[in-house]
Structure formats: C-alpha cells, structure tokens
Amino acid sequence: MNKNKYGTYKFGLVTASAFVIANMIGTGVFTSLGFQLLGTTNFFSLMLLWLLGGIIALCGALVYGELGAVMPRSGGEYHYLREIYHPLLGFMSGWASLIVGFAAPVALACMALSTYLHKMFPAFNPLVTAITVLTAVTLIHAYDVKMGGTLQRVFTFFKILIIIVFIICGFCLPPHGQVDGFSAATFSFDDVFSTGFAVSLIWVYYAYSGWNASAYMANEIREPQRTIPRSLFISTVIVTILYLLLNAVFLFAAPVEAMQGQVEVGLIAARYIFGEWGGNLMG
Incomplete structure (x- = not known):
C-alpha cells in the first residue's frame, strides 16, 4: 500500500532509494578520474580516494x-538548520541549495548527457538536447507524483544495470597488460598526504553528492522515520561499491595517458573495452 490514510500517494523504500542513487550516480564518476590522474597515478591511492569519499558520504x-x-x-538541511539553530541559517542554506546545490548540478548533468550524445550522433545539438531533456523530465515529475516515482525507479534500475554490465565487460574483455600505465603494485603514504590527493578529494566529494536526496522529500515518503534512514544507508553503500568497481575498470581498461586531464573518461574507457562504435553506444 503506497497511500496514506488520506489517499495521497507516498513513496516507499525502493523509490526513495532510487532517488538517492540517481542523485549520486551522475556526471561526477564518469568525468572526475581524468583530473584525479593529474595529481596521482597510483592505483591504490585512487581507490582509497573513492573509498574515503564513500565513508564520508556514509557518515x-x-x-x-x-x-x-x-x-x-521535507526540506533537508533547510529544515534541519532552521529548527536546530536559527531560521536565518535555514534561509541561507535554502538559497545556496537552490542556486548551487541543485540548479548547477542539474545543468551540468544535462550538459554531460548532451555532450556524450553529440559524440555518438553529431546531428544532435548539445544545447537543444540538454534543454529538451531537462524540460521533459521536469514536466513528468510536476504532472504526477506516482508517474515521477515510476520514471525514477525505471531510470535508476536501468542505470545500475548498464553500470554492472560495463564493470563485468571491463574486467573480462580488455586484453592483458593495459595496466602498465599506472603504478598498480605499490602504495605510498606520501601520495595520501600530497596536494594532488587533497585536490582530488574535491572531485570525489562532488561525485558522491546527493546522498541526502530522500531527506528533501520526507513529506512524500511513507513512514519517513524508518524509510529515510534505510534509504540513505542502503543507497550510499551500493553507490560506494559501484564507484570503486567502476573506477577500477576505467584504470584497467584505458591507459593513463589517454585519460589524464580528460572529462569524458567513461567514453574513453568504453572505446578501449568495446571498440569505437561500441564505446560510443555505451557512452
């Protein structure tokens, strides 16, 4: 039963978790590794980066x-800061979230989608594609809560399925010896305390942002006292595991030189795994 006693539709654990996972898994994990490789090329240091980011997000x-x-x-930190400290802090947090926390990442996600699509189908104008997708998804969520929840579940499950397929193929399909471009056999604490490691954490924080998504829609969730904590915990653990495996695949599949400083590392790795056409399709 997904309705309350007044007949209003409410999201359950699966939909709430799908919102969190969808908010977390975005452009960050598919674009940030190239910049991290500018700071360090040590495999274990890079994996530690993503593990540390997952632990912080879980906290x-x-x-x-x-x-x-x-x-x-509903309201997330706007509501929490308002009630715990002062309405002014809640007000300031709300404006920051509106402009930087939500609008900017959504715009960046649309830009990344349109860029990837343009590389596969050059006829698609990136700006028009980004605006069209953003408008269509917004209208669906605004039209009906239940329809928006269904759309979110379908997109999230599809996203996870594609990532799992990508991970499996990444470990099975590439020829051996492609890990020679980075130091996979050694680990140094010097890397952990280096400037490059600290700067790379910024990209990791961005990739993990969204772990608090279900807290923003508490009024729309069934039994929020139980569902919100469970959805946040389950989703963050799932995303951390996927991020670790996904970045390991990127490093095993493509040479470091091909990814350093590049934004579309997901597309680059996909081309090394599936070939030019298959890589474009996967991208």
Missing part, C-alpha cells in the same frame, strides 16, 4: 538518517 547519510527520523519533514 553524512547516517547523520541525516537520524535527523530525518526525528524531524520527518
């Missing part, structure tokens, strides 16, 4: 889970 998810259970109301 945040646990905190938000507790806050969501105690104060089950």
Whole structure:
C-alpha cells in the first residue's frame, strides 16, 4: 500500500532509494578520474580516494538518517538548520541549495548527457538536447507524483544495470597488460598526504553528492522515520561499491595517458573495452 490514510500517494523504500542513487550516480564518476590522474597515478591511492569519499558520504547519510527520523519533514538541511539553530541559517542554506546545490548540478548533468550524445550522433545539438531533456523530465515529475516515482525507479534500475554490465565487460574483455600505465603494485603514504590527493578529494566529494536526496522529500515518503534512514544507508553503500568497481575498470581498461586531464573518461574507457562504435553506444 503506497497511500496514506488520506489517499495521497507516498513513496516507499525502493523509490526513495532510487532517488538517492540517481542523485549520486551522475556526471561526477564518469568525468572526475581524468583530473584525479593529474595529481596521482597510483592505483591504490585512487581507490582509497573513492573509498574515503564513500565513508564520508556514509557518515553524512547516517547523520541525516537520524535527523530525518526525528524531524520527518521535507526540506533537508533547510529544515534541519532552521529548527536546530536559527531560521536565518535555514534561509541561507535554502538559497545556496537552490542556486548551487541543485540548479548547477542539474545543468551540468544535462550538459554531460548532451555532450556524450553529440559524440555518438553529431546531428544532435548539445544545447537543444540538454534543454529538451531537462524540460521533459521536469514536466513528468510536476504532472504526477506516482508517474515521477515510476520514471525514477525505471531510470535508476536501468542505470545500475548498464553500470554492472560495463564493470563485468571491463574486467573480462580488455586484453592483458593495459595496466602498465599506472603504478598498480605499490602504495605510498606520501601520495595520501600530497596536494594532488587533497585536490582530488574535491572531485570525489562532488561525485558522491546527493546522498541526502530522500531527506528533501520526507513529506512524500511513507513512514519517513524508518524509510529515510534505510534509504540513505542502503543507497550510499551500493553507490560506494559501484564507484570503486567502476573506477577500477576505467584504470584497467584505458591507459593513463589517454585519460589524464580528460572529462569524458567513461567514453574513453568504453572505446578501449568495446571498440569505437561500441564505446560510443555505451557512452
């Protein structure tokens, strides 16, 4: 039963988790590795980066889970800061989230989608594609809550399925010896305390952003005291595992020189795994 006693549709655990996963898995994981490779090329250091990012995101998810259970109301940090500290802090946080926290990442996601699509189909204008997709998805979510939840579940499951297929193929299809471009056999604490490692954490933080998504729609969730903490925890763990495996595939599939400083590392790795045409399709 997905409705409350008033007959209003409410999201369950699966949909709430799908929102969190979809918010987290975006352009960050498919674009940030190229910049991280400018700071360090050590395999274990890079994996530690993504593991550390996942642990930090999980800590945040646990905190938000507790806050969501105690104060089950939509708004996320706007509501929490307003109630715990002062309405002014909530107001400032709300404006920051509106402009930087939501508008900018959504715009970047649309730009990344249109860029990838343009490389496969040059006839597609990147700007027109980005605006069209953003408008269409927004209208669907605004039209009906249930339809928006269904769309989110389908897109999220499809996204996870594609990533799993990509990971499996990445470990099975590439010929041996493509890991020679980076130091996969050694680990140094000097890398961990280097400037490059610290700067790379910024990209990792961006890739993990979105772990608090379900807290923003507490009023739309069934039994938010139970569902919000569970959705945040489950989703963050799933995304952390996928990120670690996905970046390992990128490093095993493509030479470091081909990815350093590049934005579309996902497309580059896909071309090394599936070939030019298959890589474009996967991208």
